[in-house]
Amino acid sequence: MIDFAPDETQLAILDSVDRFLQDRLPPDEIRRRDAGHVPPYDLLPALGELGLFRLAVPEEEGGLGLDWRTVMLVQERLGRHAYMVASIFNRVVGFGIASVKGYGSAAQRAALMPKLLEGRLLIALALTEPEAGTDASAIRTRAMRVEGGWRIRGRKTWISDAKGADYLLVAARTDPESSGSRGISLFLVPPTAEGVAMTPLSKVGNNCMPSWDIGFDDVFVPDHAMMGQEGQGFRHMMSTLHNSRASMAATVTGCAQAAVDCALAHAKERVQFGRPLGALQSVRHRLADMQMRVDQSRLTVWHLGWLIATGQKAQREASAAKVIATETLQYVTHHGMQILASAGYSSESDMQRFWRDGRLYTFGEGANEIQREIIAREMGL
Ligand SMILES: Cc1cc2nc3c(=O)[nH]c(=O)nc-3n(C[C@H](O)[C@H](O)[C@H](O)COP(=O)(O)OP(=O)(O)OC[C@H]3O[C@@H](n4cnc5c(N)ncnc54)[C@H](O)[C@@H]3O)c2cc1C
Numbered sequence: 001m002i003d004f005a006p007d008e009t010q011l012a013i014l015d016s017v018d019r020f021l022q023d024r025l026p027p028d029e030i031r032r033r034d035a036g037h038v039p040p041y042d043l044l045p046a047l048g049e050l051g052l053f054r055l056a057v058p059e060e061e062g063g064l065g066l067d068w069r070t071v072m073l074v075q076e077r078l079g080r081h082a083y084m085v086a087s088i089f090n091r092v093v094g095f096g097i098a099s100v101k102g103y104g105s106a107a108q109r110a111a112l113m114p115k116l117l118e119g120r121l122l123i124a125l126a127l128t129e130p131e132a133g134t135d136a137s138a139i140r141t142r143a144m145r146v147e148g149g150w151r152i153r154g155r156k157t158w159i160s161d162a163k164g165a166d167y168l169l170v171a172a173r174t175d176p177e178s179s180g181s182r183g184i185s186l187f188l189v190p191p192t193a194e195g196v197a198m199t200p201l202s203k204v205g206n207n208c209m210p211s212w213d214i215g216f217d218d219v220f221v222p223d224h225a226m227m228g229q230e231g232q233g234f235r236h237m238m239s240t241l242h243n244s245r246a247s248m249a250a251t252v253t254g255c256a257q258a259a260v261d262c263a264l265a266h267a268k269e270r271v272q273f274g275r276p277l278g279a280l281q282s283v284r285h286r287l288a289d290m291q292m293r294v295d296q297s298r299l300t301v302w303h304l305g306w307l308i309a310t311g312q313k314a315q316r317e318a319s320a321a322k323v324i325a326t327e328t329l330q331y332v333t334h335h336g337m338q339i340l341a342s343a344g345y346s347s348e349s350d351m352q353r354f355w356r357d358g359r360l361y362t363f364g365e366g367a368n369e370i371q372r373e374i375i376a377r378e379m380g381l
Pocket of ligand 1: 368
């Protein structure tokens with residue numbers, strides 16, 4: 001049975017999340033960071049102190065031993081308040097903890113897990129290349145074996161938070177004869193390593209998540225920098241991205257609810273033709289449609305959380321949750337912009353931030369076209 005009621009522990013956690021967000025990220029601070037392109041890396045240790053990175057980690061590994069449902073509730077709450085903090089939370093939980101736990105060596109787990117749980121370590125995922133976007137298996141970056149380690153040569157692009165990270169998790173071809181998804185391995189590379197050159201990329205949204213183009217000019221990494229099995233990097237990377245879909249679906253659902261809240265408040269306040277916009281049937285129905293879409297997205301996310309927490313296969317459901325949540329966000333921000341009209345188009349408004357930020361998520365972290373392919377495959381097509 002699926003139980004939809006948060007238990008007392010979950011309610012207490014959400015209460016402390018709310019207090020933290022009110023204190024550290026009030027609305028003006030969110031707008032200041034967005035306008036000034038200030039990433040919330042400084043908040044990571046405080047999120048760590050709250051215990052949020054320990055939620056679904058087993059007690060014997062220093063975690064709280066809760067399950068994925070609690071993580072998703074927190075992600076939704078963070079996304080509803082400020083996507084910038086949800087994004088950085090997901091990076092630690094998905095790209096960091098899940099990867100180190102899933103395929104890190106015993107030495108890597110011992111060295112990295114405590115810092116990740118404390119919010120003192122950030123790992124950025126460096127997969128995409130100029131010629132390898134949706135087709136991630138087309139990567140050309142190479143790692144050549146040398147005495148004591150590897151030398152990495154190539155280029156990555158659109159890597160989020162790369163300069164603020166402690167490590168880049170870099171996918172590189174270790175078998176020079178290989179093509180496609182075979183012969184790829186993963187390496188933990190400090191962004192400060194000799195031979196790494198970073199150029200910032202200018203973009204339309206997600207201002208608090210800087211994007212970088214990165215050159216690797218014979219960057220040396222020692223043998224122990226390899227994460228996971230040699231030649232199995234593509235499989236490892238896909239498992240990281242599978243986990244991150246659940247995170248994205250939960251946070252994007254929270255953001256979509258924030259967009260509906262924003263449009264609803266405006267429809268109650270803004271008076272035209274002598275009555276609030278919300279008294280007009282076309283606006284009322286638009287808002288009803290928006291809320292129904294968010295409710296559907298939330299139910300899909302909760303169902304996915306239950307599947308993960310109870311150890312069931314959730315390939316199809318994870319892809320579906322990612323598609324439904326990201327397309328819901330675009331739907332509600334498109335209609336939210338219409339309801340707010342000029343008030344939404346002002347750069348002061350939160351709606352324009354939701355609208356431009358939300359454009360990324362239907363193609364980022366596994367394009368929705370590819371998610372539909374996964375769903376169709378899981379349906380036996
Ligand atoms: C702001 C931002 C942050 C990012 N952060 C990261 C990051 O941290 N790390 C990282 O490694 N990458 C990151 N990326 C890269 C992101 O993952 C890619 O943009 C994404 O994989 C799509 O690749 P592309 O942009 O080259 O599009 P393309 O691959 O050129 O695709 C263009 C369009 O064609 C569609 N398409 C392609 N192939 C098919 C197919 N077989 N069937 C149907 N449709 C298809 C795509 O879905 C898309 O709609 C980021 C990108 C952005 C913009």
